Amino acid sequence: MSGVMVKPASAVEGTVTVPGDKSISHRAALLGGMAEGETRITNFLAGDDCLSTLACLAKLGVTWERRGSEVWLQGKGTANWREPEDVLDVGNSGTTARLFLGALAASPLAATLTGDASIRQRPMRRVTDPLKRMGAAIIGRRNGDFVPLTIRGGGLKGYAHRTEVASAQVKSALLLAGLGADGVTSVEEPQVSRDHTERMLRAFGVPVTMEGRMVQVRGGSRLRGQTVAVPADISSAAFFLVLGSLAGRGEIVLPEVGINPTRTGILDVLRRMGADIEVLAKREPAGEGRATLRVRPADLHGTEIAGEIIPRLIDEVPILAVAASLAEGETVIRDAAELRVKETDRIQTVADGLRGLGADVEELPDGLRIRGKKRLPGGRAKSYGDHRLAMSWAVAGLLSQEGVAVEGMEAAAVSFPDFLAVLDQIVKR
Structure with a gap:
């Protein structure tokens, strides 16, 4: 074309x-895959990026199916994700890459993320550095700044992070990692970025505290499958x-x-x-x-x-x-x-x-x-x-x-x- x-x-x-909405479709699919029980997503965006998120979930053992404009997922919780036998290919999706880094950090398995030529030039250190400080083991190109990246999660400690640039992807990754950490994880931004993750976490049953430009979660919260209307x-x-x-x-x-x-x-x-x-x-x-x-x-x-x-x-x-x-x-x-x-x-x-x-x-x-x-x-x-x-x-x-x-x-x-x-x-x- x-x-x-x-x-x-x-x-x-x-x-x-x-x-x-692309941002909400990504998050609904990922949280549905992290949750326990069935999640139904209506008006899901079946664009290339969001399909990359679903493909990565399938490699982690999450079962899902598309029914017209709806997606149905059967989650078992991140503790029951299956270690993937192949790399997780995020395609051209920076959202998939960064949010999965956070979710994988909370799960006790090893996985490698890669993507297309564009993604391989997009920096990841704003996510990988704080995840390392939380306890995740991450190795990759240029000291973990670019995919391909290999991550082994589990054993995380809560962490208070201040971002230099407002970024919903960085914030979301750290909050998702915080769900599997011991203690409280907080993210403070210079300006408020989009808050779809915070809203959706609450809908999936996770207590989220917001004070000004700071948001925090406590580790150990369990997500329950939901219906999400995008x-x-x-x-x-x-x-x-x-x-x-x-x-x-x-x-x-x-x-x-x-x-x-x-x-x-x-x-x-x-x-x-x-x-x-x-x-x-x-x-x-x-x-x-x-x-x-x-x-x-x-x-x-x-x-x-x-x-x-x-x-x-x-x-x-x-x-x-x-x-x-x-x-x-x-x-x-x-x-x-x-x-x-x-x-x-x-x-x-x-x-x-x-x-x-x-x-x-x-x-x-x-x-x-x-x-x-x-x-x-x-x-x-x-x-x-x-x-x-x-x-x-x-x-x-x-x-x-x-x-x-x-x-x-x-x-x-x-x-x-x-x-x-x-x-x-x-x-x-």
Whole structure:
């Protein structure tokens, strides 16, 4: 599917049901595999990353099956996980790698984690170093900073950890390890990162204490299988929020989108830029809020995106950069150095991609400076295997003068397998 040409749209109109939340799907599957008893997950995201999580669980002896958009797991507890006979391949999923490191640290077995070429370049030391201090034995490339990594868990001691950068993956890994540790494990962050793990641990019967930017668990807690209803992913909805805001005519309705407050930075920033977004029919089943979002065209203007809001929209920066390139005035994104160690160096690849489409972009050490234009000419842009870049360039193509040829559009399958088909249903030319 490389080299897909996305032509300009004159209007967008329709209701879009985006896939289940990727972060929540990962955690529901992993906690279901760690729990005792049956776990049922509805609206599970069957994208490449989440399927990697299920595949790793199967190698640990967890039985599961997919029934349409549902996943059913039969957990026996981490103490009864089977030592895998082969390596655990996380594919392109950093979430799978880091969360499994924490879960495996709590289990008395040995396992080796690896992944694709991109994952093998993504640093793991922020997880492996504190796990070693808790008592896990971990060896791997460059003193345990890169996969392949071999871990032998068990015998952990509770640990108080302060992170230098807010990271839900690091926090989650240490909390999962803490479940198998002797004593209390706590994680304190400089800003609050997404809290899906904390919410879901409570749903699975684990007491979780939260005080400001600190969260803690006590070792020995047992997880009980649950039913988890996964909301639509706001990170996937973000592409349609930007498209609907900048399209010439029409409106887009997005039902059942997750509105966890640690994830709604995209709504706050787009509204600050002048977007016309309504939040309707709010409800909160099983601890995760959701709502219908309705977006209509608006005149957007530049803004500053920095500080505590960055962890609440870190995955949405590529599509926000597209919005900024078409907004009046200047947008500055700072405090986002974390983007340099995602699926790609998202600061560099976003800057290069937008410049190739005719945008006025300056790369900063920790972000971007973008001076908006009324319309981008278009051209060619590479995804570099990054799903969020692929979808961002497709939206840019719809909003451009001449269209965009997206190289590597197949990367969208990581989080939104039917992305192009959904676009075709709502785009008017």
